[in-house]
Amino acid sequence: MLISPSANRVYARTAARMTANETAVFSAGALDGRIEDLREAELGGVPYLLFRSDTLTPRDLRLLANLSSLYALFKVREGMLEPLPVDRLDRYDDDLVSILKYAGKTNEQFTKLLLNVTAASAFGADRLLAGGLKVLDPMCGRGTTLNQAAMYGFDGYGVEVDKRDFETYGAFIQRWLKDKRLKHKALTTRVKREGRGVGQRTRVEFAADRERYRAGDLQVLEIVNADTVRSGEVFKKQSFDLVVTDAPYGVKHAAVKETRALTRSPTELLETAVPVWAGLLRPGGAMGLSWNTVTTGRDDLAAILAGAGLEVQEAEPYRHFEHRVDQAITRDLIVARKPR
Numbered sequence: 001m002l003i004s005p006s007a008n009r010v011y012a013r014t015a016a017r018m019t020a021n022e023t024a025v026f027s028a029g030a031l032d033g034r035i036e037d038l039r040e041a042e043l044g045g046v047p048y049l050l051f052r053s054d055t056l057t058p059r060d061l062r063l064l065a066n067l068s069s070l071y072a073l074f075k076v077r078e079g080m081l082e083p084l085p086v087d088r089l090d091r092y093d094d095d096l097v098s099i100l101k102y103a104g105k106t107n108e109q110f111t112k113l114l115l116n117v118t119a120a121s122a123f124g125a126d127r128l129l130a131g132g133l134k135v136l137d138p139m140c141g142r143g144t145t146l147n148q149a150a151m152y153g154f155d156g157y158g159v160e161v162d163k164r165d166f167e168t169y170g171a172f173i174q175r176w177l178k179d180k181r182l183k184h185k186a187l188t189t190r191v192k193r194e195g196r197g198v199g200q201r202t203r204v205e206f207a208a209d210r211e212r213y214r215a216g217d218l219q220v221l222e223i224v225n226a227d228t229v230r231s232g233e234v235f236k237k238q239s240f241d242l243v244v245t246d247a248p249y250g251v252k253h254a255a256v257k258e259t260r261a262l263t264r265s266p267t268e269l270l271e272t273a274v275p276v277w278a279g280l281l282r283p284g285g286a287m288g289l290s291w292n293t294v295t296t297g298r299d300d301l302a303a304i305l306a307g308a309g310l311e312v313q314e315a316e317p318y319r320h321f322e323h324r325v326d327q328a329i330t331r332d333l334i335v336a337r338k339p340r
């Protein structure tokens with residue numbers, strides 16, 4: 001596997017290790033352990049990931065094509081590289097995830113990795129390739145996770161406390177659908193619970209082509225402007241297959257937006273919010289969180305997840321995703337499943 005030259009130099013340095021672990025999670029979770037001897041290597045001075053597998057089917061290759069840092073895939077035959085097809089799931093132009101640029105955006109490659117690792121921890125290849133999963137990013141910013149979910153043919157739902165982020169994302173997604181001439185419906189309403197307002201909601205329903213739209217085979221992107229601890233008042237219990245979020249880093253830093261509403265520390269926020277999010281997950285679903293290990297320890301977060309009735313994934317590849325973002329942020333990810 002040839003690793004993508006990443007736009008972000010700090011991330012590029014760790015991309016090979018991250019993708020090796022991501023591939024190991026795909027193998028164990030969605031491919032019955034059929035990828036062996038995974039290792040990083042340099043061929044002609046360029047980073048590759050090498051692995052052995054005698055049994056990869058075209059379906060397996062379709063799944064692997066979606067690894068977050070995969071650029072090209074080859075069969076190694078007597079020291080020569082023979083290209084293999086890379087047929088990604090991407091239903092839309094990739095500017096859907098790349099156009100919006102802003103301080104505090106979670107890097108697109110990492111967002112894809114977090115979604116991939118979480119999804120492959122809960123579902124097999126057929127389910128992942130079929131589309132239709134419901135994904136919640138309960139602190140969605142300007143929607144990087146939601147857009148990646150849409151690329152896969154999933155439905156993306158988000159909660160964001162910052163009004164500007166909420167408005168920017170709502171305006172962006174409607175503009176983008178218009179520019180791409182994709183048929184869609186858009187609706188902005190107020191979410192109410194027991195007569196009290198919870199927050200505004202913008203929802204778009206769309207499809208990749210006219211045939212799907214006519215047949216009612218629609219995808220949803222929806223964002224709600226509310227405090228995430230109220231997510232349980234916004235969505236029905238057990239209605240999501242995946243909960244995926246990049247939590248606030250808890251640092252004041254020029255490159256990172258921290259909302260004024262962040263009155264709790266990141267750890268307190270997770271203590272309060274994780275049980276709420278866990279209630280929104282369907283049995284058999286999974287939650288994937290990334291966070292700053294400088295503010296919250298891995299064991300503390302694992303205890304919060306376990307306390308919410310989730311099973312933290314502790315196998316080897318899950319323990320080696322930690323990477324440096326900048327001098328104040330070391331990011332890690334953790335995945336936990338809701339028992340069936």
Ligand SMILES: C[S@@+](CC[C@H](N)C(=O)[O-])C[C@H]1O[C@@H](n2cnc3c(N)ncnc32)[C@H](O)[C@@H]1O
Pocket residue numbers: 104105106107138139140141142143144145159160161162165226227228229246247248249258259261262269
């Ligand atoms: C690390 S950023 C996520 C960025 C997002 N992945 C993106 O690419 O746009 C964390 C987000 O959590 C939001 N946030 C912080 N506290 C929140 C709360 N209590 N409820 C909802 N969102 C919150 C912040 O406003 C910020 O947008």
